[in-house]
Amino acid sequence: MKLIDVHAHLYLIEGREEEDRWRLEFSKKYGISAIIASVLGSWGKRTPTYFPNPEDFISGNKRLWKFINTHKNSPKVYGYVAVNQVFTRESIEEIERGIEIYGFVGVKLVAPVPCSDPSTFPIVEKAMEYNVPILIHTFHKKPQKLWGQNPSDSSDIAKLAKKYPEAKIIMAHIGGGGDWEYALKAIKDYDNAFLDTSGSGCDRGMIEKAIRVVGEDRVLFGTDLNITTGIAKFNEARLSGSQREKIAWKNAMNIFGGVES
Amino acid sequence: MIDSLMVLGHWPFRRIDDVNITDFVKVMDKSNVEKAMIIDVNGAFYRDSSESNYELIEALKGVEDRFIPLGTINPLYPGWKDDLKEMAERSGFRGLILYPNYHGYILSDERLEKLWEVVKSLNLFLSIIVSFEDSRQRHPLDVGPVSESEIIGFLRKHPELKLAIHNASYGMARDIFLSNPNNPNYLFDMTFFYDVPIGETIRFLKMVGEDRVCFSSFYPFRDYKIGIMKVKETGVKNDSPIFGNNIRRFLDEME
Numbered sequence: 039m040k041l042i043d044v045h046a047h048l049y050l051i052e053g054r055e056e057e058d059r060w061r062l063e064f065s066k067k068y069g070i071s072a073i074i075a076s077v078l079g080s081w082g083k084r085t086p087t088y089f090p091n092p093e094d095f096i097s098g099n100k101r102l103w104k105f106i107n108t109h110k111n112s113p114k115v116y117g118y119v120a121v122n123q124v125f126t127r128e129s130i131e132e133i134e135r136g137i138e139i140y141g142f143v144g145v146k147l148v149a150p151v152p153c154s155d156p157s158t159f160p161i162v163e164k165a166m167e168y169n170v171p172i173l174i175h176t177f178h179k180k181p182q183k184l185w186g187q188n189p190s191d192s193s194d195i196a197k198l199a200k201k202y203p204e205a206k207i208i209m210a211h212i213g214g215g216g217d218w219e220y221a222l223k224a225i226k227d228y229d230n231a232f233l234d235t236s237g238s239g240c241d242r243g244m245i246e247k248a249i250r251v252v253g254e255d256r257v258l259f260g261t262d263l264n265i266t267t268g269i270a271k272f273n274e275a276r277l278s279g280s281q282r283e284k285i286a287w288k289n290a291m292n293i294f295g296g297v298e299s
Numbered sequence: 300m301i302d303s304l305m306v307l308g309h310w311p312f313r314r315i316d317d318v319n320i321t322d323f324v325k326v327m328d329k330s331n332v333e334k335a336m337i338i339d340v341n342g343a344f345y346r347d348s349s350e351s352n353y354e355l356i357e358a359l360k361g362v363e364d365r366f367i368p369l370g371t372i373n374p375l376y377p378g379w380k381d382d383l384k385e386m387a388e389r390s391g392f393r394g395l396i397l398y399p400n401y402h403g404y405i406l407s408d409e410r411l412e413k414l415w416e417v418v419k420s421l422n423l424f425l426s427i428i429v430s431f432e433d434s435r436q437r438h439p440l441d442v443g444p445v446s447e448s449e450i451i452g453f454l455r456k457h458p459e460l461k462l463a464i465h466n467a468s469y470g471m472a473r474d475i476f477l478s479n480p481n482n483p484n485y486l487f488d489m490t491f492f493y494d495v496p497i498g499e500t501i502r503f504l505k506m507v508g509e510d511r512v513c514f515s516s517f518y519p520f521r522d523y524k525i526g527i528m529k530v531k532e533t534g535v536k537n538d539s540p541i542f543g544n545n546i547r548r549f550l551d552e553m554e
Contacts, residue, residue: 060497064532178436215435219313238495239433242522243316263496266528274522 039069040287040299043113043268045173045210045236045260046073049081050101061265065113068269070261071299074290076118076146076173077102088149088175088187092128095120099132103140116297118146118173123157130164137168143294144208145172149189154197162198162205171206171232171293174198178216192221199228206230206293211262212248213237213271222251232293234260235285236268245275245285254281258289301543302327302335302526303488304465304515305366307358308351310340310431312438315519320358324365326516326523335366335516336394336463336546340431342371343401349373349382356390367550369394369426373402374414383414387421393550394424394463399449400442406453415457422553424461429471430491431520447471451478458482461549465515466491469499476507486545488515490526497532504533512541 043065048058065073077098079090090098102117109115119136121129136142145165151157153174165172177189195209209225212218214237225231235245235257248257261268272285287299305323327335339358342351352370359366370386372379372395386392395418399406406427418425430437430444437443450464454475462485467475469492479485489512492500504512516526530541540548 057496057498064497215433217436238492239436240521240525241313241432242519243314265497266532267525270522270525270528274524 039283040072041070041259042287042290042297042299043070043073043261044208044258044290044294045234045262046075047263048075048077048102048105048115050077050098050105051081051083054081062111062113064265066111068265070113070269071287072114072116072297074116074118074143074294074297075102076120078120078146078148086186088189089124090120090122090148092122092125092132095122096128096132099136099140099142103142106140114298116294117142118144120146120148121161122150123147123155123161124150126157126160129161133161133164133168137170141296143297144170147172147174149175149187151188152194153190154194158198159201162202162207166202166205169206169295171208173208173210173234176209176211176221177214178212178218178221191216192224195231196224196228199225199231203228203230207232208258209233211237211260213239213241213244213264213267214262215239218244219247222248226252229256232256232258232289234258235272236260236262236264238264238267240267240271242274245271245277249277249281254284255289255292257285258293259285259287300330300332300514301367301546302332302516302518303463303486303513303546304426304428304490305335305337305518306340306520307337307355308340308342310520311344312432312441317519320362323518324362326518327365330523330527332516333365333543336369336426337366338369338371338396338426342396343398347373347376348398348402349376349379349386352382352386352390352392367394368392369396371396371398373398374411375402375404379414380417383417384421387423392423393553394426396426396428399427400445406445406449407456415460418460424463424549424553426463426465428465429467431466433491447474450475454479454482454485458484460484461553462486463513463546463549464488466517468492469495469503473503473506476511483510486511486513486549488513488517488526489529490515490517490521492529500529501533504535509535509539509541510545513545514542
């Protein structure tokens with residue numbers, strides 16, 4: 039079966055080559071046929087991972103583009119344009135470059151501010167112009183402040199999805215920590231809000247409940263940093279054949295133009 | 300293969316399906332797991348937690364050969380010594396699961412010294428679950444995890460007692476190991492290594508060695524194969540002691 043990982047990362051920096059190699063090897067080993075990846079700037083080396091400056095995110099996207107151009111093996115690799123929406127002008131220019139020149143297929147937002155912040159709006163509008171999805175780093179129902187980041191939670195995703203019903207918004211990693219059951223209920227009324235299955239959280243029944251609450255057309259397979267957990271969570275979920283296909287690749291191909299598996 | 304942790308009983312903070320012994324045996328068979336250590340989580344919540352031992356015995360009728368039951372007592376509750384003896388001598392339990400965070404004590408509590416003596420005399424091993432859920436999603440009525448310093452202090456004070464530490468985070472497991480690198484009497488599982496990419500699990504295993512880790516499924520809180528995959532991502536072979544021999548060693552040394 040085809041399997042598209044809509045939430046993958048590559049580092050592409052000195053010192054983390056081994057982790058990139060593991061990512062690609064394990065993806066291949068466990069049957070992931072395509073990954074949609076982002077590079078988050080310098081991963082904290084020059085500016086913070088969750089608050090990269092323009093130089094940093096521009097450099098990360100460029101490294102990803104160069105990598106994709108030379109990568110010929112399985113899995114296929116597609117790119118997200120990673121930006122920090124606080125730097126509006128540079129982010130807009132980078133999205134233009136990423137989609138038009140690099141051929142990337144989506145936009146990735148990290149966590150400088152929650153996505154309901156007005157600084158996000160021009161980014162969403164730009165993504166809508168290109169009809170590409172936006173993957174948003176999300177922590178579900180924050181119980182406390184998180185060090186080094188200011189992430190969205192599901193209520194921010196819901197607000198954004200409501201404001202822009204034509205935008206394709208992906209709430210990242212339902213297993214990314216926090217009350218994932220709350221998150222499902224928070225976004226369920228917005229058909230343009232999707233979610234990916236990644237994250238270290240892997241409570242039994244998570245994917246089944248996601249389907250029950252938001253519907254099988256809005257759930258996308260992903261792994262983020264936890265490849266084997268993501269694979270096992272998906273393989274073990276009690277799904278019908280058609281649900282499995284939708285989550286594995288059909289839903290991804292529906293919302294990401296040009297992605298093949 | 301031996302699974303070092305399966306959990307019967309009712310978890311009050313979220314719905315968990317298929318919490319019955321028939322389903323447990325099915326998932327074990329599917330993964331070629333011969334035996335599993337098993338607890339009844341009701342013991343964390345009952346006022347008289349020893350009642351959960353009887354429930355566990357009842358639940359295991361007919362499949363006793365597939366499970367190694369771990370009983371519980373609350374060492375601050377009257378009659379705990381009799382309950383513990385009954386559990387070990389009459390019901391054949393080999394291990395004791397402790398819930399310090401649910402029962403309101405810490406492992407260094409001086410009132411527990413008598414407990415450790417009895418545990419030694421009965422040849423029981425100890426088991427601790429640091430946390431049942433990812434702390435990031437903890438229900439407001441649930442309690443916090445067992446602390447790292449508590450476990451480190453306990454291992455230093457009682458290095459002779461055998462302890463299985465379940466659901467420690469990656470950072471906690473690393474710190475516990477670094478504080479007690481030469482004590483052979485404790486094991487970790489890797490089930491709760493959150494936010495840890497593949498490289499970190501490989502490095503962890505290189506650091507602590509394969510003799511220090513046991514596989515646990517933590518079923519039905521987790522899907523059965525997640526724990527197996529977490530261990531296998533490190534590249535260990537199917538005959539690694541992680542999948543059974545480390546637990547067997549624990550038990551054999553206590554015969």
